[in-house]
Amino acid sequence: MPKKGNRKRLKFRAGDVCSESVTVADYADADPAVVKSGRVKKAVANAVEQEVKLLCGLEASQGAGEEVTADALDSSDDLHPEDDRENDIKVAHKKKNKRRKESSESSDGGEYPVDIWLMLASYIRPEDVCRFALICRNAWTVTCTAAFWTRLYRRHYKTDADLPFRLQPDCIDRMCSLRARVIRSLFHLYEPFTLRVSKIPALPESTPTTVLNSKCLLFWVRKVLGTRPEALWEFNFKFLKQRHSKNGCAKSLCMPRQYEDVHTNPDSDCYMLQVTTLNFIFTPVVMGMTLSLFTINVSTDMRHHRVRLVFQDTPLQRGNKRGDQGGTQVVLDPVHSVKLMDWWHPQYPSSPYV
Template sequence: MTYLSKTITDEPDWYDKDLSDFDDLQSSDEDAIVEKQLIHSKQKTSIIENNYHGKDYPFDLWYLIAMYIAPEDIGRFALICHKTNQIVNSVSFWISLFRKYNKIEAKRLTRLLVREHLSIVRTYVIKSLYQTYPLFQERFDKTNVIQKEPHFLLSSRCIRIWYSKRPTQRDLYNYYFEFRFDNIQQSKQQDIQIQAISSIFQANNQSIIDKDSYVLHLISSNFVLIGPYMGMVLSQITLNVSSDYRYHKLKMWFDSSRSCSQKSKYNNSVVIIDPILCLRIYKWDGFGAVALVHDNTQLPNIEAAGIELASGRRQKIAYRKKTTYLLSSPYTTCTKSVSPTMQAMFEYYNNTNYGYSEALCYQLCGQIYAYEQCGCVNPILWNGRKFYVSSMNRVIFAPLCEYDNKCYKEAIGKLLTSSPLMNSYCSECLQECVIKNFIIQTSSLSLPGEWEMEKIKKFVENSTIPKPTNWSRTWQDEIRKNYLTINVVRETSTVENSTQSTTMGVVDLFSNVGGQTGLWIGISLLSIMELIEMLYRLIRNEFHIIRRKIQANRQ
């Protein structure tokens, strides 16, 4: 048996070395592998031992390196060593990442996030990265190409067909097929999760799409002329792989009867769409209301602060008011003034007397930058399409971009991640001096009861409310879908006011300055008088000593 000897030498710390004192890691790894053999009587084994132990860099150095790590490389960075893993599992790391890629939200939420647990902060920052970081946005757009297989639509009746061209660089086409089951209960028995229809799709088609309908949305790179199959039944449907094995191919047979035969009676009643780049199914069954409690001087932000209330229940909304007052300049940078850009938008609301809003200011500066880059604005913020452009010196009523247009998304993402652009376009977006919040608590009960159904039925039948054709058979379901009661109550009459005050006023400042000045002047005067007295005593003492010497010499 051979033994491996180790030599221990004193090695200086990393911060005491020069660049020439560091070894090459690759050459060190090659020289550090030593192979030794253990010879026994029955078997032979070989052990490879590595004498290279690596460099132990301090925690602060790893933390500085972590500031330059891209979001997609965080996992690999955490696996380097124990210290990097500890940095990634810290709140400060995720807060710095949030400030780097989402500057607008970081200004408002950093003070709140630092108090939260690591899991909450990490989850919120990762969600925000999927909205602002371009690489994560691209990953999110590529997911769920085939959302759900459409075989459950068999025996449903095609109500409407339409298509449109997508505003993209390559030629892509949208195909929409609206299906409805003749027996409504049959569609309810399908226990599937179907993606909710988008807000833009609702805004453009909510007046024509029937309730309890399914919309099959297809995206293809080829244009296919579709025949008039409205009113026919979907008898067969197949979803296979295309011939190039890259995409999917959808094939649908339509028939005039409900029999699901293998082949349609009409050979021409077949729709083939190939390739399928995206397949989604929307369920048009969202019923309810959106409520929002806000101050009369606040612009209603229904998209962000609205409360969704389901039908078939009695909803109760209890609120209490909280107001925060901040000091104006020079103590803080808050403002109350409404900019010309915001005032132009308020004119779109018939000159309603709304006040300044920081969130609205950031939305408008994003719309202005998107308009200058793309010639249109974000369609989700459709109410912010009228604004004042300082570079043109006029008010613009901008057109809305198509929802699938990536230009406005890329423009807004570029604005949010660029400090010079934020300072140029959003310099007027300061904090509000008066912040009014309504703390909401919601509760609900299941309504209406069985004893109320007949009364509601008589009320509907005697009113001008439009009723479905099968009202006599489905009136109970229709009432439960459309019945909704909302009670808005004030939880307390007490308004919680938080006022920011100065720790030192003008009077306190002069009083403190005067007191400090008088104290130091008094101390200085006393010191001068004591110094004069000391000099006088020293001179007098020397005079007496000289006088005694003179008298002694005369004697």
Template sequence: MPGRMRKVYKTKQSFRSGGSGGVAYSDVTVYDYAHVDKPVAGCVRLKKGATVISQSQAKMLAIPQNAEGDLDWFEKDLDDFEIAEVDKGLEENGTADQSGLELTGNIKTVKTSKCSTQKAGNVYPLDIWYILSNYIQPEEISTFARLCHSAYTVVHSAHFWRQLYHRFFRVDISLPEALGPACVERCQGLRARVIQALYYLYPPFVSTCKLSRVFHDEPHQLEGKRCERCWYHHVSDNVWRFNFQLRTEGLGKRRLCYSNNGCVDLMNGYDDVFYNPLEGCCVLQVSCQNFMTHPMVMGLILTKVYLNVSQDMKHHKLRLVFDSQINAAQKGTLITQLVLDPVLNVRVFHWWDPQYHLVK
């Protein structure tokens, strides 16, 4: 019927030489898919155009016979192929390298997938890693712990942190009583106490805590932390300091272990070298020129920090946005804004900073 006749689109013919002649096939065009009717339930018959394309592709992938009239692949015997020799020792263990197996014939060369036969590395005794740990600098401990499982085990031992403390301990440097030589005898929280002591003893760490200039600390790094408490105190006639203690969510919580009878093990944690109740804590200290009241923000999460120039162009203005959820786009959240203006200085004290415990 002329009304229902469909246009025939010519496809570009290409030829590929193989064997004694060439096999013609057509490229798959967009019209082969755009003009195909929807399949009817129970009918899986392909259209004529798709069938022709499938047959032409099958002929293209077919292995042509050699012009010399050799036997077909399946008609050959095993002696007609050249098989590379495989190591007998590996063959007995069942771990022969498949990459060495190569079938060479006049028709086709088949290479199987290459298997990994790399030799395992050397495993050194744990005592060697303890000796090497005596030459590791404090800022390289993280890199040393990622070398291997043995180095990771050494870093998690109490002996490693005691040796690190005694390497940099000096009698002429005054330390708080909680960080004295007697503090390394107790295993619980040993790592945290050694880190705090290194900020008194290790010169590169000491230099990072010295105040270099005003507004040296970056308050934007505190976004996402929850405010645990806030307080203020009067420093001088025209200086007031507002302090906010913030903590990263999920850090600093002690994991409880249970004994065999299902009860909480009260003795758990006394040998935990990595125990640190101040993990993720920091104090944001804002020095202002005047006293100002601010809303209650304890328990809220700091989502945004804006530090701009004040209206008088002489000082800075700090705006803190607190929310009950980290994602402020959620409905039903409580958004609280705290504006401090004029601001003289902004400091951030982490839990390892010597000034952290001196903030009042």
């Protein structure tokens, strides 16, 4: 038996392999037992590459005729597919990081002035304002200006539109809360937005979970006239949404100081829960408290609904559930209708300043 040190070095040159010696067995029909990695041997691949270059009229590469030892062939065949995939992933990550570094260092591209973006904004649809603002910082700056929102309002304003007094052209000229007033007016003037409101159900299925852990900012009761001979009673709860971010605070771009008045909105992140009952029901004061439970069931007369709200003095911790034990309870029965409206809804009773 020959010693390991006496193993002969096998010489393999590109000229030793021709197109007739390369068979299908070297590729698709290769036996996995023979070629463990499932790939063509390096020697055969180099030979085929060299022959293709010769056929194309290209000069042979200098390393095409390098000697390949038997030990090197064995080691290349013993590689596992998992190891090959890991190496490919590492190489791909290195190339990707290199491309990122080159792109960050390159100074290609130009920056257009704000006037150009303001001109383009005149052709933006109301539903595409967010996409337009995400193009670049100058485009976002344009959406903060009073000129942008004023032009958007005038473009869709109609003289025969039935608008509330606070959304009339005379009130739109004010800088304070201009953005909020224009958005509210679009839900009266812009047909795609009005259709969107008409498709919203009076009581969405997500209503009970949406208002949970929200703080009640304002609560009032008023008497309204309905289709019935008797008057209806409307219970209005103004809630503040509880925002949760990954780092505990919301991150946003710093608003330019000269446009802060334009974006002022006292009703931002607020919604209104409106419960209409058939008669007056005494309710305790719940302003400043947090809603911990909200259920809608069938009334005792089996013809209406029954709304039950439980308020707590302290907000719930994220991920924790609190039972209906304790707290201040509000029961409204029988209920004629329940509505949940965002601040931009046409029927939302907005603040007198907006």
